[in-house]
Structures are given as structure tokens and as C-alpha cells.
Amino acid sequence: MRCSVIDIGTNSVRHLVCDVDGENIKHIKKDVKITRLGDSVSKNAKLSTDAIGRTANAIKAFLDDAENLKVQDIYAFATSAVRDAKNADSLINELTKLGINVDIIDGETESLYGYIGVSYGTKKDNVLVLDVGGGSTEFSYLNENLVKKSFDIGALRLTEKFVKNDPISIDEYNNISLYITDMLTPFISENREIPTDIVVIGGTITTLAAMSQDLKMYSRELVHGYVLSKSEIKRLLDLMMSLSLDERRLLNGLQPERADIIVAGTIIVYTILKLLNCTSITVSEWDNLEGALVEKYIKETNGKN
Incomplete structure (x- = not known):
């Protein structure tokens, strides 16, 4: 079909x-x-x-x-x-x-779709799936049952809320990072069993993978499964924070239309890695699209048979 x-x-x-x-x-x-x-x-x-x-x-x-x-x-x-x-x-x-x-769909269903998509695409077990989007970020992982949590922190949402300068200022960076920390610390503190193997989905992270590889043309094959270290994410963040919006638009791997929100999105990823004390993440091109496909056209269909 x-x-x-x-x-x-x-x-x-x-x-x-x-x-x-x-x-x-x-x-x-x-x-x-x-x-x-x-x-x-x-x-x-x-x-x-x-x-x-x-x-x-x-x-x-x-x-x-x-x-x-x-x-x-x-x-x-x-x-x-x-x-x-x-x-x-x-x-x-x-x-x-x-x-x-x-x-x-609600945030929990969005988390579910992301987790299913990553599971099918990476064949990884016992992972934390992070979906960093424009308006929200979802956490999902398996702990007896699937833990699903959505937060109103996204690349577009935080750009609109905090960023007024070009390039972004250190104060704006600190305010974004503190806001994310305040939002996530209660959840992270109450869930000590969160896996340290992290798979991230969404436009921010696939863009960072493409930028890290200096891709002039996007390649799903080169992005899927790519491992980004925390230090490499920080390098890219420092680079982008040193550039104006027009200068960022010229970077290989970065869609020009995403250049205005990519800094906030990267701060989300980097701050979460610091909060979880993790040194690297894996990028997945299989995401909530594939997860929704599995849920609607494989699981539900099989359940009807």
C-alpha cells in the first residue's frame, strides 16, 4: 500500500x-x-x-x-x-x-510518534528520544511503560521570546539557557532513570549534522546515524553566535530560511546535553513522520486483522 x-x-x-x-x-x-x-x-x-x-x-x-x-x-x-x-x-x-x-495531536502523542520512528529507523533500544521542534521539545523513553513528556520550548518559540539582537547577545544566550534549565530541571530531577544514549530528531539537529559535515547539498544518508559530540555542537553554536543573520545564511548545511531560529534551537540541544551530563547524541532522519506511519498503517492495520 x-x-x-x-x-x-x-x-x-x-x-x-x-x-x-x-x-x-x-x-x-x-x-x-x-x-x-x-x-x-x-x-x-x-x-x-x-x-x-x-x-x-x-x-x-x-x-x-x-x-x-x-x-x-x-x-x-x-x-x-x-x-x-x-x-x-x-x-x-x-x-x-x-x-x-x-x-x-497532543504532546504525548507527538512524543510517541517520535519514539516509534526512531525505534524503527535506528533499531536502538533503551534510548532517550528528543524531538526538538519549532514550538516544543518532546522527551520519550522506555521505562516499563513509555515515558512521554512535551515542553513548550522550541526554536521558533524561544527566538520570538528572547532574541532581539543580531548577532544574538551573550545575555540572550544566558536567558534562553536559564529558561530551558528552569523548565526541564524538575522533570530531569524526578526521572533519574533517563537513558544516557540520546537520539535526536527534528530540523535543528539534522541541520547541525549537515553543518558539521559541511554539506553543500543535504543528504539523508549522511545525516541519519551521524554522531554529534557536545563539543562539536558547542563549536557550531559559537560559530553561529559570532555571525550575523545574513552571514549565517551562507553556511553550508544550513537552510537560509532556518538561519534566524537555528541558534535558539542549538541552545536547546546544548543545554539539554549539559543537564543530562551527556557527551554526544545520535541524529535520526527517521522521526515522527515514520512513527505516525507505523502507528496508523502498520500497528492499527495489523490490529484490525
């Missing part, structure tokens, strides 16, 4: 097309469009008309792609920005006109 999954995120909209045969998954296409749906949501809890339009246009292009690729079924879900927006119905109505239903 050929199916696709659309992830409507705070910073980007992503589309995965796969052939599913039993429990086997064959990737056909994986695409991303940065639409900034979550612009200003953290300030006024509303999606802007422009952001809704950009996102609807991106999804229309994905639906056209799915039709051309003869996709048989589509599952779409929305995350942090749509969860938080008082006018989420405005987006849902626009997407209904396009003929697509959207599942607005």
Missing part, C-alpha cells in the same frame, strides 16, 4: 510518501517546506492569515504530489502551533476545502 503522512509543524510542513508491505517500509519521498505557521502564536495565541495561507499552499502542493505518486491514503497531523492557537479552526477549515482531515 502506498500511503503518506503530513506533519503540520510550528516552523515547517513535512510530507512522507512510503510503500508499506506488512511491517516493511520503503521510502519514496520525504519533503519539507518552511511555512512559519507558528509566527507570533506564542505572543497572541493566534495563527496569522498569512501563515495559514502559506501552510495551506504548501499542503496543496504536497497533495498534488501525493496524487501524482498515486498515494492511496493520507494521514495528516498538526502539533504545537495548532494546539496552542485559539483560531486553529481557521486553518482546519482551509485544509478541509482541500479535502484533507487533520488530527491535532
Whole structure:
């Protein structure tokens, strides 16, 4: 069966097309469009008309792609920005006109999808999966049951909240790091069994992996499974903090559209590594898109048989 999954995120909209045969998954296409749906949501809890339009246009292009690729079924879900927006119905109505239903998932379900995707893609057991997104960051790991926790710290959200200078100032860096620490310390203190083997998903970490390898053209094969040390993440962070926005846009491996929020995203990753006293992470290209695919087209389908 050929199916696709659309992830409507705070910073980007992503589309995965796969052939599913039993429990086997064959990737056909994986695409991303940065639409900034979550612009200003953290300030006024509303999606802007422009952001809704950009996102609807991106999804229309994905639906056209799915039709051309003869996709048989589509599952779409929305995350942090749509969860938080008082006018989420405005987006849902626009997407209904396009003929697509959207599942607005909570943070725990988002964590679940991320964990499942990483498990399938890396074959790793006993890992902490971190999903660093535009509006939120999810923790998930197995401890008898699956522990799932979502926090309102994301690359776009923290950029809007703290960053006013270009380049970002040391005070802004410290304020972001302290904010993350205050948010996460109670959870980390109460959960001493958190695994030290960390797999990270999301646009921030795949971008850092591409930057670390100085990739002029993005490669899923080179990014998936790449190991980033804490010192390398700090090197990239120091480099980006020394550059203006326009200068960051010229760095290999960094999408120009992501250059304004990548610093805050990197601070999230680096601060979490310090809080967990970990020296490296593994990057996964298998993420919540694949996890949703498994949940909807493998687990649920098999459960019905």
C-alpha cells in the first residue's frame, strides 16, 4: 500500500510518501517546506492569515504530489502551533476545502510518534528520544511503560521570546539557557532513570549534522546515524553566535530560511546535553513522520486483522 503522512509543524510542513508491505517500509519521498505557521502564536495565541495561507499552499502542493505518486491514503497531523492557537479552526477549515482531515495531536502523542520512528529507523533500544521542534521539545523513553513528556520550548518559540539582537547577545544566550534549565530541571530531577544514549530528531539537529559535515547539498544518508559530540555542537553554536543573520545564511548545511531560529534551537540541544551530563547524541532522519506511519498503517492495520 502506498500511503503518506503530513506533519503540520510550528516552523515547517513535512510530507512522507512510503510503500508499506506488512511491517516493511520503503521510502519514496520525504519533503519539507518552511511555512512559519507558528509566527507570533506564542505572543497572541493566534495563527496569522498569512501563515495559514502559506501552510495551506504548501499542503496543496504536497497533495498534488501525493496524487501524482498515486498515494492511496493520507494521514495528516498538526502539533504545537495548532494546539496552542485559539483560531486553529481557521486553518482546519482551509485544509478541509482541500479535502484533507487533520488530527491535532497532543504532546504525548507527538512524543510517541517520535519514539516509534526512531525505534524503527535506528533499531536502538533503551534510548532517550528528543524531538526538538519549532514550538516544543518532546522527551520519550522506555521505562516499563513509555515515558512521554512535551515542553513548550522550541526554536521558533524561544527566538520570538528572547532574541532581539543580531548577532544574538551573550545575555540572550544566558536567558534562553536559564529558561530551558528552569523548565526541564524538575522533570530531569524526578526521572533519574533517563537513558544516557540520546537520539535526536527534528530540523535543528539534522541541520547541525549537515553543518558539521559541511554539506553543500543535504543528504539523508549522511545525516541519519551521524554522531554529534557536545563539543562539536558547542563549536557550531559559537560559530553561529559570532555571525550575523545574513552571514549565517551562507553556511553550508544550513537552510537560509532556518538561519534566524537555528541558534535558539542549538541552545536547546546544548543545554539539554549539559543537564543530562551527556557527551554526544545520535541524529535520526527517521522521526515522527515514520512513527505516525507505523502507528496508523502498520500497528492499527495489523490490529484490525
